[in-house]
Amino acid sequence: MPTCYRHPDKETWVRCQRCERPICPDCMRDAAVGFQCPECVAEGNKGIRQARSTFGGGIVRTPIVTYTILVVNVVVFGVQYVAGGAITGELAMWPAGVALLDEYHRLITAAFVHSGVFHILFNCWALYVIGPYLERAFGHARFVAIYLISALGGSALGLWVDPINQPTVGASGAIFGLFGAVFVVGRKLSMDVRGIAVLIVINLVITFVFPNISWTGHIGGLITGALLAGALAYAPKNNRTLWQVLAIGGALILLAVLIVVRVSAILAMS
Template identity: 45%
Template structure:
């Protein structure tokens, strides 16, 4: 299939050494560079001119700082947001261990359910939209949080370095919301769902898009994704809706971020995020009307 075929790098000549062929381009200016001109960046390589321009003086501070392939500012700690997300998930899990079912009932995702026998009906359809996001940070079993956090630690830092902190955070949260929205839209209203799997699958999709953009070998990530999809549809108790929703949202947002034209980069990127958020809201409104009408 076309989406899984690894394209061959386009061979050109180094802009500083016209006699040398190369298939690598600077991640900032996208000019071809040979091995002697390659300077390692957070993702890929930069050319000497971009590195020199990023460290010079006489320009505004924002112009001095090197940029990622998506236009984000290169930060000192390229794992900071990933660490914060790990910490939030761990804190909520500790809260579950302490409070038990009470916290789970307050944060878990379900569309519409009776709280107790003959008790009040509650859920996303009753206006508890916070469950779409709170459930993304909620885990009940140790194996569940361990697997998700391992995926976050493996996939998160390279994406955080490539996209920048704000774009990476947007990608993660929208992927989680996308998984929750699809679960709410197609699942039984009383079916409970929890976990960061939707957001993690969003990182899978984003990693595949980024690797294709950089002309890296996509086979490792595609194999890993295929294995996880097999578990998604064969392991009982897994919400395939959250996985597929997160995967689709993560891939689409990442594509907009790394393929946005340089002159309108921020407009395209944040416009894509806003459009995806509106689509998620629209799906939840439609489902709410179905359940409450």
């Protein structure tokens, strides 16, 4: 009596349809005809192309990056509330702090601190609404790249244009980058983009009409997010991942050059 090749103590007359080794009921895997053993099933699955998101990322079932950023924003705001202005002063972006104190982290950390309840509520609401959509379209890694590089783009423009001692805080640069990305994705997929276009215009009007709003962060984030999302969405399908990595790397290099040039100019003036 033949025995299962994986369980020698179990007798069986059934054989794998691919390798013809004896398999017991615990090792049987349904196949198009008959049964296969676990090893043959695993080997066959290696040739199956894995599903990808619309623009080449992995399939996203739960937008964990969006939820993680939301949690970080809320936690940091709670620390701000408890610690007063100390944590805000450590994380806010201001040109002098970046250039004269070599605190380059401010270019990113400013996107995780907020000036008030309404400020964080609007940014978190916007992220909650559009973040999952973009994360599912691009995948986790590409989405976080768009978010953080948009924030960096907003800070870079602020570094160039804002008064040297003017601090700025908030995720608005990253959020405007996501607005731009939604517009680009909609155009790429031939969707109606009038809604997001109106939302962008309204927020730009608010940016320039009301005082104490960082227009540099908003404009810089919007331009950066739209351009980067366009590069990712319109990347050639052949070697798409390579082109997308080059686009992300190119965006980071360009922003780094702009930051270094501006810091050098500030140091020369001081």
